[in-house]
Amino acid sequence: MRQNALFQLATGLGTPSTARKEDIAAVAASVQTEERNDHFVVRNGVRCAGAHLIVDLYEAERLDDIDHIEATLRRAVDAARATLLHIHLHHFEPNGGVSGVAVLAESHISIHTWPENGYAALDVFMCGDANPDACIPVLREAFKPKNIAVSELLRGQGA
Numbered sequence: 001m002r003q004n005a006l007f008q009l010a011t012g013l014g015t016p017s018t019a020r021k022e023d024i025a026a027v028a029a030s031v032q033t034e035e036r037n038d039h040f041v042v043r044n045g046v047r048c049a050g051a052h053l054i055v056d057l058y059e060a061e062r063l064d065d066i067d068h069i070e071a072t073l074r075r076a077v078d079a080a081r082a083t084l085l086h087i088h089l090h091h092f093e094p095n096g097g098v099s100g101v102a103v104l105a106e107s108h109i110s111i112h113t114w115p116e117n118g119y120a121a122l123d124v125f126m127c128g129d130a131n132p133d134a135c136i137p138v139l140r141e142a143f144k145p146k147n148i149a150v151s152e153l154l155r156g157q158g159a
Helices: 005-011 021-033 066-079 132-143
Strands: 041-043 046-048 050-058 084-091 098-104 107-114 119-126 147-155
Touching (some): 046 147, 050 132, 066 084, 066 098, 066 107, 119 132
Antiparallel strands (some): 041 046, 050 119, 050 147, 084 098, 098 107
16 A cells, blocks of 8 residues: 555645645635635534544344345434435444444444443534534433433533
8 A cells, every 4th residue: 555545545635746726726715715614613602523422322222134224324314414425334243232333424423332231332422503412302212221420521622
């Protein structure tokens, strides 16, 4: 693998030294002339990149059912009025745990389950007009946890 292959795969930009000066100037000019929508939000009176919910589900059900988890993530995305780009889930054996992510235009929802302990850890991070709080009732209904803990971080304050 060539030295810059990872950079090329990750960004699609090629090696940094191959960029043409005219292309860079054109991009810079268009950014300056277009109104930029950075998708920052105001939450609880604070301007930030978005709300990041840390969600713990205790004594939850169906944490080994990958199809149920995928359908639940899709419902959560819809409820939040977010834009789904891709879902990737992995089913572990022999315990049946699932780890994965729903990649959103507004950020992501990730899930990691331990069905043998009835526990799931989720991250729900969204910017723009998406409503991460709308995911909580969907998760509660889908996994029927006996207890749910939600913490909120406001990301990108002061950026």
